[in-house]
Amino acid sequence: MTQLIKARQGIITPEVERLAKVEGLTPDELCEKVAKGRVVILKNNQRKNSVAVAIGEGLRTKVNANIGTSPDCVDFSDELHKIEVAVAAGADAIMELSIGGDVDAFHRLVLDKFTLPIGSVPTYQTGMESIEKHGSVVGMTVEDMFEMIERQAKRGIDFMAIHSALNMSIVERLKNQGRVMDIVSRGGSFLTGWMFHNEQDNPLYTQFDRVLEICKKYDVVLSIGDAIRPGCIEDSLDRAQVQGLIVAGELVQRSLEAGVQVMVEGPGHVPLDQIPATILLQKQLCHHVPYYILGNLATDIAAGYDHISGAIGATTAAIAGADFICYVTPAEHLRLPTAEDVHAGVIATRIATHCADLVTGVKGxxxxxxxxxxxxxxxxxxxxxxxxxxxxxxxxxxxxxxxxxxxxxxxxxxxxxxxxxxxxxxxxxxxx
Ligand code: SF4
Structure with missing residues (x-):
């Protein structure tokens, strides 16, 4: 049973008991928020060594750090060091996004060595393995996609970004409206290429029930990936983005009905005056489940200082109701971050979220x-x-x-x- 289903039955799990204390709530108060889907608890039921983290309404705003190899920089010891740096700097969760080297072995190592929640984007590994098996990312089969989600869930990954809120209709709208940056999501680009190449709609959308089945089995928190997020200030809140949010809201409803813990990912690049509207739209359309955003980057021109651009947007976003902030490092848009970049990104984001927590009245x-x-x-x-x-x-x-x-x-x-x-x-x- 997932934490959501247990909460609906009024069961106070050991995680709820402990996290209520951490967040300054009573167990009943936290249990009620989980039951409504307004709070998620990151803890895969296969992980024995992990410490659960709660994300959502009325709780301290949490910070995620992304790490992972690229095909050009495959050094797992360096990535391990970056996780240590992120943990020491106070990150609440890590997303492991490697697309180079033996990802299976690295996931096992990370899950074994660290106790904080670990997230992933299974489509990345599916795409990389597809190059070996089928010669290209777009050669991945539908079964490859679902096998990978199950493989990572079974291994203990606590939350997964899955780009189910992307379909042909959204891509057509995007093509016709003339965006500046089109698609900047890596997973979104893999799946868009796949849809055109295979002349089929996105299987993660059309066979969404299969995603739900796996998440429910392992109590993986589904993070509905924002494949269509704006990649520059000019594209913020355009028609394609809003359509993506409407589809995400429909998938959230199905997730909650299935008893699956769910959150929704968001942008990206958003001017400060549009951040409250962006958050309000997500909350209204997506049943007030937690909102997990990148930044928001408040300007496009801060290359080398994007952690500051991200922190400025993150404070405004968290005051408006964003619950979980993915850090931005000074290396964003430029190269794979170093350990120093990771440290700067986590600290900048923690300052930003704390400034918001001061305003929203988070306990402590x-x-x-x-x-x-x-x-x-x-x-x-x-x-x-x-x-x-x-x-x-x-x-x-x-x-x-x-x-x-x-x-x-x-x-x-x-x-x-x-x-x-x-x-x-x-x-x-x-x-x-
Ligand atoms: S007033 Fe503040 S800044 Fe000035 S010497 Fe004292 S502690 Fe330092």
Whole structure:
């Protein structure tokens, strides 16, 4: 039985019990959200070593880090290191998106070594194996697609992006409306090529019940992939994207009826003024299930700094109701990220989501900032370091231009406002 079906029966699972405490809710409150589909719990029933994570309405906004090889860079030890870096930086989940090397072996290693939820896009591996078996990505058979979903589910993958909300009608609309960036989703491009080459509609759409059957069996959270997401600001909220959301909403309804935990993926590149409308549309059309977005990137022109573009959009999106944010690294649009890029991407996204959580009233968010304010007032540097979102970086920067044990910092030195005002007011500190 999936967490969704159990919640509908009023069963408080050990995961709900624990996660309610983590999120500051009662088990009954969390159970009700899961039962309505407004919260999903990432935990494949085949994984014994994993720690479940809850995503959705009223909970802390979660952060995902993508890692994985490309055909040009196949170094699994480097990808393992990137996961370690992402975990240390505070990522809540990892999507393993390798398209080079022995993906089966790497998945087993990752699932064994790490306890946080692991996601995947099965179509990637299907496409890569199809090149070996059939000579091209578009040669993959329908059975190849479903065999891969089952293979990865059985192995323990906790959530899967499956591009079921893509059909011929959407692709025709996209062709006719003249998008700037057409399709930028890798899975979407594989399946669009497949549909044209094989002159058939997308099997992940036409045989959606088979997807549901597998997800239900292993309690994999289905993440309906956004194959049609806008790849530049100009394409945001065009007719093809909205049609994709309507289809996603229909598939969400079928997933919930089947007892399958489901979330919906979204853009991508969205100007700030369109983010609230994008989130509202998804929530209304998709039965308020969790929304999992990339960024949003608030501008297209920040190459080298796309983690900042993504963080600006992510805060607006999370305030508007996005639940799960896929990080963007400084390497986005440029190359495979390094471990340093992964660290920068996770931290930038965590800052963005925390800023949103402060506004939306997520339990514990304000308390964290209040503790930092108090530590600053007390000039308690050790406490400030501990409370920083990235303590090693905060410690390194403080150590660079301060004498050890200095009461103030080198910004104002003897004119430290915190210290002076504290003395005027007869207190130990003020606030900088
Ligand atoms: S008031 Fe100036 S010297 Fe004092 S802690 Fe703040 S920045 Fe540093």
């Amino acid at each position: 968010a304000r308390e964290w900032d209040l503790a930092m304010g108090r530590a600053r007032k007390e000039l308690d540097w050790e406490k400030q370091m501990e409370l920083s979102i990235d303590p090693p970086t905060a410690r390194r920067i403080r150590a660079e231009r301060n004498e050890e044990g200095a009461e103030a910092c080198s910004m104002c030195g003897g004119f430290c406002a915190v210290k002076l005002v504290g003395e005027y007011l007869g207190k130990t500190g003020g606030s900088c």
